[in-house]
Amino acid sequence: MDRASTRSSQLRRATLVAAGVLVFVAAPACADLGRLFFTPQQRAELDKRRVNPVVVQENVVQESAVTLNGYVRRSDGRTTTWVNGVPRYDSPGARNDGRVVVREPGGQVPLKVGETADLVSGGVRSALGDGTVRAVPTAPPR
Numbered sequence: 001m002d003r004a005s006t007r008s009s010q011l012r013r014a015t016l017v018a019a020g021v022l023v024f025v026a027a028p029a030c031a032d033l034g035r036l037f038f039t040p041q042q043r044a045e046l047d048k049r050r051v052n053p054v055v056v057q058e059n060v061v062q063e064s065a066v067t068l069n070g071y072v073r074r075s076d077g078r079t080t081t082w083v084n085g086v087p088r089y090d091s092p093g094a095r096n097d098g099r100v101v102v103r104e105p106g107g108q109v110p111l112k113v114g115e116t117a118d119l120v121s122g123g124v125r126s127a128l129g130d131g132t133v134r135a136v137p138t139a140p141p142r
Helices: 003-031 040-051
Strands: 065-073 079-083 086-089 100-104 107-111 116-118
Touching (some): 065 100, 065 107, 079 100, 107 116
Antiparallel strands (some): 079 086, 100 107
């Protein structure tokens, strides 16, 4: 073997040993890390809400405009729909065209996320306005 290949194999061996030492040294430090963002009490509260979602009973105010802010379907089949910023749990599913039927006292309307329906006139408008996005070029930096 020549000198370069011997040196290369020694360097590889030293790197592997250093990586092994780091794994054994870092493992106990990470073991007590746990979950980063919530206290045990907060995690217990979140787990409890997942099993039994809190149904918010509000004073119902008849609004003429209804906005679909978001829609989530979890892997277990349960859904949450945000209408006018308020979550609704186990709401009807989305259709194939991406629309969700929003049921309101004034009627029901199929909406896509970001659309707003006027229940009085029956019109639907998108958050994008005319539905197009235009990029305006800027001058190159000097």
